[in-house]
Amino acid sequence: MKAVVMTAAGDPSVLQLQERPLPELQSDTEILVRLKAAGINPIDTKIRQRGTFYPDQRPAILGLDGAGVVEAVGAGVREFHIGDEVYFCNGGLGGHPGTYAEYATVEERFLAHKPKTLSFAEAAALPLVAITAWEALFDRSRLGAGQRVLIQAGSGGVGHIAIQLAKQAGAIVCTTVSTAEKATFVEKLGADEVIRYTLDDPIVRVMNWTDGVGVDVSFDTVGKQVLSQCFASTRYYGDVVTLLAPSPDTVWKVARDRNLRFSFELMLTPMLQNLAAAQMAQVGILRQCAQWVDQQQLTVHLAQTFPLEQAAEAHRQLEAGGFVGKLALTME
Template sequence: MKATRELKTLMKAIVFETPGSPSVLKAQDIPAPTIQTETEVLVRLRAAGLNPIDTKLRARGTFYPDKTPHVLGCDGAGVVEAVGAGVQSFQVGDEVFFCNGGLGGSIGTYAEFAVVDQRFLAIKPAALSFAEAAAAPLVLITAWESLYDRGRLQAGQKVLVHAGAGGVGHVAVQLAKLQGAEVCTTVSSEEKANFVKQLGADSVILYKNTDVVDEVLAWTQGEGVDLAFDTVGGETFYQTIPA
């Protein structure tokens, strides 16, 4: 293992023992994670992302209820503190960001340190702050996998993105435009409509004021979209099918 200074044995973290309201979260000293394999990297965290999955796990419990205390957070950004002997792509001092842990198995990012396999790390873009980088991974992965890997979105296709001003939605709008697609998206207010237009949305539907299906069919000359991305679920899913 390569490191430039003595590593801490304890770290501060936000933990919880049993599910419940936000009041179950407590600041506590816990053992700091250590590198166990030659491809792992120890990251000193500078920022952690907060995602809906975190609040759900805090309220309902993690996927590994016997492993306590739980440390939530799957998105993080920070500085490489130490690297395993087999790590080639990163070195001590690199600024990185990642999505890993926080589901109840491995320690999440609501802590001073995290150990991450090099496969899940990326160099933080210089244009992004640590906070901005920590907010990006999970929403980017979700939108990327949905549009590119599963949806096979192609240039010239028309795509409907529900909740285009939301965490995943606003990334999906940009990725779809990057692919060369035409984008229609739904929002709840004029303020959000202006926001998604700035991101490149070609058509914006204020879903509280009009029929979404009618608007989509009008936009596509009655043909419907090639791909729909629903980040809302429930009744919205069923309303999307005719579009």
């Protein structure tokens, strides 16, 4: 099969298209998926830059998100059959091979049926960001109906899904964007208040919007000074959740003075720590999201697709930024 292999840590040029052996089923409950598309996420570029989580296992095939068709099943597989369309988030951290390839093996319990109304590329763009946004809003910060939430970078991969999930829960959404085009995009997703951070101070705008109280929940998808911004925008005894490690200049005093509940969201934890039950819970999120997609209550925005052999260029585009939504690789 063809696969994009990370030959060393470094710039996008370390991603090389190679011929690799077709993966074989290693257990009765494994499934061979003929991949049609792979989602591209910032974690992919970070692993490529600094090295994988398993440096003794090289070369590596990156890519956590995938969508495709079941090609073969182990004798113990019960829920899936040859020809089923599936999507998933699994592998790609340097241990189990990822989705930048024509085929991948996945344990049955980590697969979900693909949303029927999405293309394979759209479906492959959804898993990691949907799980991340869901866990951040509902598991970490316990967002509920009627609450006000600030979602930083609402036009990004995680952000644009988070807006929709928050609205699905009945929350009132404020979000930040950089341009008028992105403002229009998030308004169409249902954002109630949109802040152009290039024009206005988000803290001032949030406080004006909430009559000086602050939001119930702030979701930081950016890091650095944005986390301190979230602390200052959140009400006393509110919740702040971040996807990034705090920078040294984070203003923790504000968080302490406001008695904020602070959480990290790292959706990779179940895979990195072999927490099968937690990873199965993430599959439950994918099943629910698939239902909402097919009921037209959730959508994923795909900015651009690249053929598999252009994975390096896709990484360059992701690192350059400026686009709306997600990028994906396609195998056909």
